[in-house]
Amino acid sequence: MQLTNRSKVVVKKEMSFVEKLYLPAIFSGLSITIKHLFKKKATLRYPEVTREFAPVYRGMHVLKRDEQGRENCTACGLCAVACPAEAITMDAAERQKGEEYLYREEKYAAKYEINMLRCIYCGLCEEACPKDAIYLTDRIVPSEYSRGKFVFGKDVLVENIDERIDISKRKKSYKID
Amino acid sequence: MAKVTIDGKTIEVPDGTSILQAARMIGPDVAPPTMCYHSKLKTSGGYCRTCLVEVTKGSDKDPRPMPKLVASCRTNVMDGMEVGNLTSPKVVEARKGVVEFLLLNHPLDCPICDQAGECHLQDLGYDHGSAKTRTDFERRTFEKISLGDKIQLHMTRCILCYRCVKVADQITDNRVHGVLNRGDHSEISTYIEKVIDNDFSGNMIDVCPVGALTDKTFRFKSRVWFTKPVCANRNCDKCSGKVHLWYKGEEVLRVTGRKDQWGEVEEFICNTCRYDKKKTSDWEIEGPAEVNRHSVISANHYQVLKKGSEFKLNDIKPLPITEGEGS
Numbered sequence: 001m002q003l004t005n006r007s008k009v010v011v012k013k014e015m016s017f018v019e020k021l022y023l024p025a026i027f028s029g030l031s032i033t034i035k036h037l038f039k040k041k042a043t044l045r046y047p048e049v050t051r052e053f054a055p056v057y058r059g060m061h062v063l064k065r066d067e068q069g070r071e072n073c074t075a076c077g078l079c080a081v082a083c084p085a086e087a088i089t090m091d092a093a094e095r096q097k098g099e100e101y102l103y104r105e106e107k108y109a110a111k112y113e114i115n116m117l118r119c120i121y122c123g124l125c126e127e128a129c130p131k132d133a134i135y136l137t138d139r140i141v142p143s144e145y146s147r148g149k150f151v152f153g154k155d156v157l158v159e160n161i162d163e164r165i166d167i168s169k170r171k172k173s174y175k176i177d
Numbered sequence: 178m179a180k181v182t183i184d185g186k187t188i189e190v191p192d193g194t195s196i197l198q199a200a201r202m203i204g205p206d207v208a209p210p211t212m213c214y215h216s217k218l219k220t221s222g223g224y225c226r227t228c229l230v231e232v233t234k235g236s237d238k239d240p241r242p243m244p245k246l247v248a249s250c251r252t253n254v255m256d257g258m259e260v261g262n263l264t265s266p267k268v269v270e271a272r273k274g275v276v277e278f279l280l281l282n283h284p285l286d287c288p289i290c291d292q293a294g295e296c297h298l299q300d301l302g303y304d305h306g307s308a309k310t311r312t313d314f315e316r317r318t319f320e321k322i323s324l325g326d327k328i329q330l331h332m333t334r335c336i337l338c339y340r341c342v343k344v345a346d347q348i349t350d351n352r353v354h355g356v357l358n359r360g361d362h363s364e365i366s367t368y369i370e371k372v373i374d375n376d377f378s379g380n381m382i383d384v385c386p387v388g389a390l391t392d393k394t395f396r397f398k399s400r401v402w403f404t405k406p407v408c409a410n411r412n413c414d415k416c417s418g419k420v421h422l423w424y425k426g427e428e429v430l431r432v433t434g435r436k437d438q439w440g441e442v443e444e445f446i447c448n449t450c451r452y453d454k455k456k457t458s459d460w461e462i463e464g465p466a467e468v469n470r471h472s473v474i475s476a477n478h479y480q481v482l483k484k485g486s487e488f489k490l491n492d493i494k495p496l497p498i499t500e501g502e503g504s
Binding site for chain 2: 074075076077078080081086092093094105106107130131
């Protein structure tokens with residue numbers, strides 16, 4: 001039974017003299033190869049050159065700080081309950097006196113872990129977050145040699161005060177007040 | 178006996194039943210929401226106005242409608258009474274207003290609040306409120322007040338339902354807290370921050386419909402939807418010993434009284450059961466507590482579904498068709 005129209009019927013006929021020379025076939029093949037040398041390259045020299053990401057690209061997460069450098073996350077657990085892959089776990093703690101410059105609200109995440117191997121980068125955590133704390137960025141999760149290192153804690157996820165991560169492209173355009 | 182019709186559903190109830198109780202007998206579809214009424218506490222109800230209903234026909238003898246919306250928890254049924262709850266646009270509109278008023282001073286700190294997930298005001302606002310507030314004024318704020326080492330009072334979250342005051346009056350022998358001042362200035366207080374400490378004081382936490390009174394031993398330990406409620410009991414000489422244990426993994430994070438389908442505590446438990454017995458070995462486990470499928474507490478908890486062999490084709494029932502929709 002014929003499944004597609006692309007099948008070729010093989011005919012075992014005697015080759016002509018020109019075909020027996022092989023050279024025309026070799027040259028026509030070579031010409032294709034040479035033509036490709038002058039075409040625009042499909043690849044980039046990563047990591048020196050990086051491809052531009054779409055604004056909706058969902059890569060590695062970041063836990064944001066506010067303008068004063070305080071952590072936004074209050075460990076409300078909405079990201080974890082929204083997460084379809086159950087990749088997020090957290091422990092909350094109460095802010096002590098004198099820590100007001102570290103955490104924005106009276107509760108904060110003492111431990112916040114995302115298992116990057118479980119994560120499916122769907123962005124539901126970002127959608128669920130009521131505090132503008134978690135965002136998916138255009139950064140790529142670095143490769144590692146062991147599985148344990150893919151459980152990212154706060155040391156990796158929280159952005160540095162000095163090097164902020166720009167999420168203005170992903171920031172919600174709507175606002176509910 | 179009196180015959181009463183609520184949202185088109187008729188039921189016969191004994192005389193002296195309130196409209197709210199009659200509606201609850203019919204079922205959760207027609208029962209008005211409540212914040213301050215608590216079936217186990219006498220004289221509760223009548224403060225929050227969330228259970229307002231419209232009485233379109235007073236009774237068979239006097240069929241005139243009641244001129245204003247009435248609080249269903251405080252109004253008794255009459256024979257032949259006709260009540261509109263969700264079918265009455267007036268009630269739906271009024272309830273929206275009530276929720277807006279309740280949220281005038283209630284902070285939107287649900288991400289921090291330990292009550293989130295089992296908060297009646299959250300459910301109420303979700304079901305009946307609007308997404309925006311129209312007030313221009315600042316919410317009133319209070320300092321956190323510690324009522325002993327077990328109970329935390331967040332006065333900012335209080336909606337003045339008086340449930341905790343009724344608990345102290347009716348369950349415990351010595352009430353030391355109450356509502357001070359009047360009107361907008363009302364607040365729950367022990368006056369000179371006197372420590373509330375008696376055997377049944379912990380029930381104040383259970384009856385609080387919002388996060389104003391929370392368990393200090395559970396404070397910020399976990400969100401309620403990460404914990405798993407389990408029915409358990411123990412031999413207690415002070416109370417019935419019937420509780421819910423809230424597990425996270427192997428650990429009992431907190432112990433609460435069992436709540437019925439309306440979110441009201443069935444039997445009050447003593448402080449020994451609540452605070453001092455947090456080991457599985459202290460309890461006789463009955464099994465997992467029933468959680469409403471729509472509650473966030475049941476999120477990510479996988480229940481055993483019916484096996485294919487036990488499933489019969491007749492089990493599938495068509496959804497009821499509601500009239501007047503889609504046209």
